[in-house]
Amino acid sequence: MGEAWVVMRNVALIGDFFRVRRGQLVRAELGLPAEGRRTSGLRREEVSYLSGVSITWYTWLEQGRDITPSRQVLDALARTMRLSAAEHAYVLSLAGYAAPQLATDPIHHAVPAHMQQFLDALAGYPAYAITSDWWISAWNTACVALYPNIATVAAADRNLLWLLFTDPYLRELVPDWEFISRHNVAAFRAKAGPRLADPHFSQLVGRLLNASETFRTAWESHGIEALTSRERLFRHPVVGDLHLEQHSMVPSDHSDLHLVIYTPMRSRDAPARLRQLVDTRAPPTTSPR
Structure with a gap:
């Protein structure tokens, strides 16, 4: 029971995080027109389309329902939301996945x-x-x-x-x-x-x-x-x-x-x-x- 509660609570945290980030996105940076006077924030339908994720499923995620998001879906949403490496790792950790491996990053031998x-x-x-x-x-x-x-x-x-x-x-x-x-x-x-x-x-x-x-x-x-x-x-x-x-x-x-x-x-x-x-x-x- 305790573990199930933690999983459900973590899904709710992921949903809250994506909801807040969705409201902070700049529409022009994603190639989307302003909606009236609003230049920031995406609708759920837009996040769904840009990420290739079902609108119903994404809505359930933001609502914190008892679902299990896959790593592929979280990676797609992270790209759409323009998450930083730290933010991406945070979301993955809440879902029980390891941090993304930056295998293609160059190695810098000089230290700051x-x-x-x-x-x-x-x-x-x-x-x-x-x-x-x-x-x-x-x-x-x-x-x-x-x-x-x-x-x-x-x-x-x-x-x-x-x-x-x-x-x-x-x-x-x-x-x-x-x-x-x-x-x-x-x-x-x-x-x-x-x-x-x-x-x-x-x-x-x-x-x-x-x-x-x-x-x-x-x-x-x-x-x-x-x-x-x-x-x-x-x-x-x-x-x-x-x-x-x-x-x-x-x-x-x-x-x-x-x-x-x-x-x-x-x-x-x-x-x-x-x-x-x-x-x-x-x-x-x-x-x-």
């Missing part, structure tokens, strides 16, 4: 200036940003202190997955490399999803399949995992073992970016070791601006 400023403001905490295809697009000086090669590797190779399987320094830096490498392959597959056929993704996977048998084994296992926050151990050649907490997050205004930030475990000597590393070893930040 304010995102670089945020990473720099973290000062003594290593942090970096990766794009949807896992290219490392920004980092701070503390990150360079932890992993110097991030600032010197060729831009074409500055991919988290590529470096994890091809850079001997990184393999030595991560003592639990076998587990971390498998976890990252599974997280990459889960994150990429339907975009794996896109050139950025398929070319990277192809390179890795040719370069690393370990990657091939992990890739062919078809593991799926989330990129989560966790405790990490790094074995640094200068300051020794660093016990850090890895925080993974996605900015609400840039869902194509993933931020990874490391903070020291307070229960160990990591704070002092990390301060020593950052104070004595970090060259200037050289991430793209």
